Amino acid sequence: MQWFAKLVNIAANTVTDSLWQANCPLCRRSTDRILCKDCDRQISACQSPEFLQADYPILPDLPLYSWGIYDGALKRAIAACKYGNHPAIMEAIAEKIAATWKRSPHAKEFIQNHKKLSVIPIPLHANKLKSRGFNQAEILAHRFCDLIAWPCHPQFLQRVKDTKAQMQTKSITEREQNLSHAFAVPLLHRSPQTNPRSVILVDDIYTTGATIREAITTLAHSNLIVRAVIVISRPQFKK
Ligand SMILES: [Zn+2]
Numbered sequence: 001m002q003w004f005a006k007l008v009n010i011a012a013n014t015v016t017d018s019l020w021q022a023n024c025p026l027c028r029r030s031t032d033r034i035l036c037k038d039c040d041r042q043i044s045a046c047q048s049p050e051f052l053q054a055d056y057p058i059l060p061d062l063p064l065y066s067w068g069i070y071d072g073a074l075k076r077a078i079a080a081c082k083y084g085n086h087p088a089i090m091e092a093i094a095e096k097i098a099a100t101w102k103r104s105p106h107a108k109e110f111i112q113n114h115k116k117l118s119v120i121p122i123p124l125h126a127n128k129l130k131s132r133g134f135n136q137a138e139i140l141a142h143r144f145c146d147l148i149a150w151p152c153h154p155q156f157l158q159r160v161k162d163t164k165a166q167m168q169t170k171s172i173t174e175r176e177q178n179l180s181h182a183f184a185v186p187l188l189h190r191s192p193q194t195n196p197r198s199v200i201l202v203d204d205i206y207t208t209g210a211t212i213r214e215a216i217t218t219l220a221h222s223n224l225i226v227r228a229v230i231v232i233s234r235p236q237f238k239k
Pocket of ligand 1 (some may be wrong): 024027038039
């Protein structure tokens with residue numbers, strides 16, 4: 001009956017292979033991980049030399065941690081995730097950010113100064129969530145929190161206004177009006193003034209910071225105080 005055992009073994013291996021072998025969402029080559037080694041390396045090459053952004057672009061004293069430069073393979077990977085329906089790409093990127101966070105001396109210092117942190121991803125409006133099928137920032141935040149052992153609370157912040165893409169707005173005033181009252185904190189998750197909660201916001205791309213600032217203001221009204229923002233990437237502007 002040895003041939004039978006062999007046959008069972010071959011069949012089992014074939015099943016395992018077909019379960020674990022998939023195509024890389026970026027180049028379509030076969031891989032046993034989310035991204036193939038080559039694409040993974042290309043994304044790693046987009047890592048920014050500075051994780052903590054030295055210019056504090058959001059608000060003075062509010063740290064922005066940006067893992068990479070929004071260009072090349074990283075830009076393509078984010079686009080493939082959002083517009084090509086590949087949510088798993090966010091998990092692969094979250095693993096890179098978590099590894100960087102664990103090594104960063106700035107992050108270590110930050111954790112020493114802030115206890116009991118919760119993570120909130122920037123939410124999508126229900127309409128966009130319906131058309132995309134997932135919120136990339138939420139997948140990113142969940143995987144990051146799994147690896148860092150922090151609580152992730154997407155339910156703390158809602159996007160109540162179906163805003164236009166900021167790029168479609170023509171003036172600063174229109175941009176501000178577009179985002180004004182875009183977010184809300186459900187009553188259940190508001191903190192009392194006597195016991196504010198420290199939170200970290202997570203998003204995929206940091207550009208003008210207008211969305212992030214609006215979210216920070218809304219959260220602050222409910223005593224959810226943003227202590228830092230973590231994003232995958234930020235465009236590098238030529239100086
Ligand atoms: Zn690939």
